[in-house]
Ligand SMILES: Nc1nc2c(c(=O)[nH]1)N[C@H]1C(S)=C(S)[C@@H](COP(=O)(O)OP(=O)(O)OC[C@H]3O[C@@H](n4cnc5c(N)ncnc54)[C@H](O)[C@@H]3O)O[C@H]1N2
């Protein structure tokens with residue numbers, strides 16, 4: 001079907017279309033605003049003072065009003081005495097009498113009965129704030145285009161102004177849509193929800209963002225996927241609000257009706273922006289007002305909010321600025337950090353990609369890595385240190401590629417230790433005790449082998465491994481020798497942990513020993529190659545004399561114990577090999593197989609690193625040890 005609007009525009013084109021469509025609309029936001037409420041708004045005209053500030057000549061100090069001429073030649077050695085009718089006591093701020101022209105600080109004088117003894121000669125106007133010293137009536141005190149600051153608010157009052165001309169802020173309505181959306185109260189009230197439903201969380205994200213930006217947002221009830229109802233709400237929305245945001249329904253599903261509703265009601269400015277996430281965003285002009293459809297996934301909504309909605313709000317408020325600059329303002333970016341990619345990243349061709357980045361400083365290099373590019377992963381937005389916007393030309397970004405990260409939090413990288421290695425929930429629990437010690441700790445679960453390899457490349461401070469050597473039955477020695485290549489590595493046996501088979505509660509498939517994984521009709525959930533648990537599994541498989549092809553789900557890979565346990569919990573797998581604490585955390589059954597040593601490996605020169613020192617200290621933290629003991633499946637070394 002032919003369409004009469006641009007599709008798949010670049011972010012710059014999208015922004016140009018918005019500017020063109022709403023540049024004039026911005027003029028309608030001029031308003032007189034009470035001076036306190038005007039804080040943060042942009043002035044639409046120059047502002048002139050209505051009064052002199054101060055409106056009288058005032059003493060700037062505590063002391064004596066005098067005529068400067070009477071103090072000529074006085075000094076500590078040659079004091080002058082001034083008679084009773086030639087001085088007057090002044091408190092700071094008091095009005096200077098007509099006959100006086102200066103004020104002597106009390107520290108430069110003494111009193112002898114009715115006379116003031118002066119130890120300093122004064123010049124006329126000394127210690128006097130003249131009339132209009134701050135501002136003169138009629139003087140321009142703030143100019144068009146300036147933002148009203150706290151200092152201006154108080155100056156406006158002193159200068160006798162009750163209100164000032166500014167651009168008022170747009171009032172926005174957000175309309176969440178979707179048959180599958182569950183409102184907050186209902187979501188929290190019921191522990192289990194039907195499959196195919198989700199909490200309507202975007203309105204909270206948008207409202208919180210608006211609050212941070214100092215903007216007002218109202219939220220409509222969640223609308224079902226019925227075009228007629230959406231149409232009514234959008235029509236009413238553009239009557240009552242300056243900007244309308246529609247949540248979801250942007251893509252091409254059978255229940256995605258936003259485009260047809262917007263086309264019927266007005267002019268679609270564009271459909272689809274060449275960025276990821278946020279690609280299906282739509283903008284329209286209805287009754288002269290902007291209506292933007294935010295793609296439903298949380299990160300897609302966030303990106304459309306930062307890159308389209310916030311710049312639009314600022315345009316309407318009279319602020320200038322380039323789109324990316326405004327997007328950085330939306331994110332409250334603290335600084336732009338040049339980094340090197342720690343992990344290879346493939347970016348789609350011809351599309352700007354927004355990534356949530358985590359950062360760490362190791363051996364003088366600031367590394368960054370993408371937390372996950374999934375559009376629906378809220379956790380990654382919350383966990384990231386910042387955002388990277390990869391250009392359309394970025395395709396296969398190799399490890400080491402230079403990437404600028406827009407830092408959205410103050411991460412003290414000097415004090416942050418980077419851990420890469422075998423995943424373990426007890427290690428994850430160390431972050432809080434380490435932070436309480438004024439340092440920071442970031443864990444990347446990359447498997448035992450991955451951790452040792454990273455340590456040998458100088459890409460982490462600490463690794464952790466539990467790698468079984470099938471020839472000797474010992475752990476780690478062979479691998480550490482192979483990877484350390486003559487570097488001095490410190491080894492610390494953290495604990496022994498029980499590995500076993502994680503199965504559903506009640507063990508419905510009757511799995512009692514390792515062999516059952518090979519002989520029974522079950523689906524297994526595996527770990528990634530290089531993970532200690534995977535090495536163990538492959539060893540056990542060999543010992544039993546089975547080949548991997550016989551294991552259903554052998555190629556189905558998880559990267560953490562919790563992920564594997566969750567697959568069992570959700571019924572996607574019948575069994576996984578993993579540690580007891582992961583099974584316990586989800587109330588699953590556990591069949592112990594073996595106990596293994598779990599070792600931390602630290603590059604010797606990092607022992608004094610603040611993050612590593614805090615880690616080592618935290619290993620004695622009673623609270624942490626208590627929690628690990630409570631988890632079960634761990635034994636401390638003697
Ligand atoms: N055939 C195609 N399918 C999809 C395309 C496409 O181009 N062709 N684009 C994909 C992309 S990219 C995105 S992004 C999404 C956009 O989806 P919609 O805007 O149509 O939104 P829904 O399908 O209704 O929901 C998507 C997702 O978001 C969740 N959601 C929606 N609203 C909220 C809310 N207020 N709070 C929390 N979560 C929300 C919803 O449950 C869905 O999981 O389409 C792809 N598909």
Ligand code: MOO
Pocket residue numbers: 275276277278279280295297299300375
């Ligand atoms: O563009 Mo969608 O927003 O990738 O997820």
